[in-house]
Amino acid sequence: MTTNGCDSIVTIYLAFAPVSYSEISYFGCSGDAYAVDVNGTTYDEANPAGEEYLVNQYGCDSIVTIDLVFNTVDIVDVTYTSCSGSGYAIVINGTSYDESHPSGTEWMTDVEGCDSIIQISLTFLQPILHDITYTGCSGDGYSIQINLTNYDESNPTGQEVLTAMNGCDSIVTVSLSFLPAFTVNEFHASCMGSGFSVMVNGTLYDELNPSGEEFYQSDRL
Numbered sequence: 001m002t003t004n005g006c007d008s009i010v011t012i013y014l015a016f017a018p019v020s021y022s023e024i025s026y027f028g029c030s031g032d033a034y035a036v037d038v039n040g041t042t043y044d045e046a047n048p049a050g051e052e053y054l055v056n057q058y059g060c061d062s063i064v065t066i067d068l069v070f071n072t073v074d075i076v077d078v079t080y081t082s083c084s085g086s087g088y089a090i091v092i093n094g095t096s097y098d099e100s101h102p103s104g105t106e107w108m109t110d111v112e113g114c115d116s117i118i119q120i121s122l123t124f125l126q127p128i129l130h131d132i133t134y135t136g137c138s139g140d141g142y143s144i145q146i147n148l149t150n151y152d153e154s155n156p157t158g159q160e161v162l163t164a165m166n167g168c169d170s171i172v173t174v175s176l177s178f179l180p181a182f183t184v185n186e187f188h189a190s191c192m193g194s195g196f197s198v199m200v201n202g203t204l205y206d207e208l209n210p211s212g213e214e215f216y217q218s219d220r221l
Contacts, residue, residue: 019061026068029114038064045070074116081123083168092118099124127169135177146172153178 024043028034035044039052048068056062082088089098093106102122110116136142143152147160156176164170190196197206205212 020056021063023065028070030070030072038066043068071112071114073114074110076118078118078120084124084126092120097122125166125168127171128164130172132172132174138178138180151176
């Protein structure tokens, strides 16, 4: 009631400002050094997420949510093993990799816009080399068969190509040597009854056994 005895009408208006929410988000690449400072706190790749409380224009809380995403670098290994001379080659990022240029690193951009590292390592196996050698005497009958080919005194040398356990060539080089026999003629003229004799290879040659043939093993082998 007023001083004059009449009604006094009071109208009340209360306003409650809501809490405000905001979000700071970022999508980047690992190592791009992106950082943001919120309420004195630095958010970066080492500290990518959190919440900060500020005071908005109404004096109420303002909640800021920080969410930073740093996509990692994709590392892809391209490996291949083949035989020398196979002709294998691959082109990556415009660069050709083959037997003369078997390894390297290429940088590309993936679908997220970040680096994609491709490491190339090509291996080309060399032929396995084998040497088969033999030194014998002419007429000793030695022979060896390789890859269905017979090697002997009439066919003493050659090269055969086989397949090794790794699937590549195994090259066998054959070299057989057959040494001829040495022939020595021993001649002596004397008078009957002179008593001359000679012992050869354990055999006595004299007037009663004047001729013959002896075989020795030489020391040439």
